[in-house]
């Protein structure tokens with residue numbers, strides 16, 4: 013058992029007695045309890061992308077599509093040294109930009125988006141990343157997921173980020189029946205106070221990467237299994 017799972021189980025041993033599945037899955041109390049246990053399980057959970065400015069986080073998040081954060085972090089130091097601001101990205105030679113980000117995959121599309129984002133930032137936002145979701149999602153290749161990451165971690169504005177991990181774990185926990193990310197986002201917004209949106213998203217991402225993995229969720233090690241209706245049925249599923 014991992015140290016984090018151990019800590020969580022110790023917490024559980026001193027909190028609620030286990031009485032499997034005698035709860036209302038999506039009650040506020042249950043959701044808060046699960047969120048608390050995940051918080052204690054992953055105290056180090058944070059955005060795993062390296063950045064120092066909103067622009068760097070926006071670019072890193074674009075690069076993280078279909079790529080590990082570790083690989084993105086290996087690429088971005090050289091990238092940000094070569095292109096330190098939006099005008100630099102806007103004026104980039106696309107071939108050179110593609111080569112610098114090639115290790116992250118889908119590099120032609122990502123280069124086009126980053127270049128387009130930078131041009132939009134220069135022409136419409138004074139070269140700065142806007143701090144409004146409605147503005148962010150007008151940028152090339154920027155959806156609600158990317159926008160909420162930037163808002164949450166670069167600006168401290170809470171948002172629910174729904175990636176594949178958040179959607180999967182939330183469905184297994186019974187917090188949503190939806191597969192559409194926007195609907196999942198709104199279901200989770202209804203379940204938690206706004207101040208908790210960013211950290212709840214991050215903890216679900218960490219839990220989905222480390223325990224509630226897609227094909228073989230590790231329910232026997234899971235610190236929230238006693239509150240999870242899927243723990244009885246998830247052997248080998250991918251939902």
Ligand code: SF4
Nearest residue numbers: 224231234237240243
């Ligand atoms: S009990 Fe299993 S399905 Fe439920 S959250 Fe934990 S790992 Fe995922």
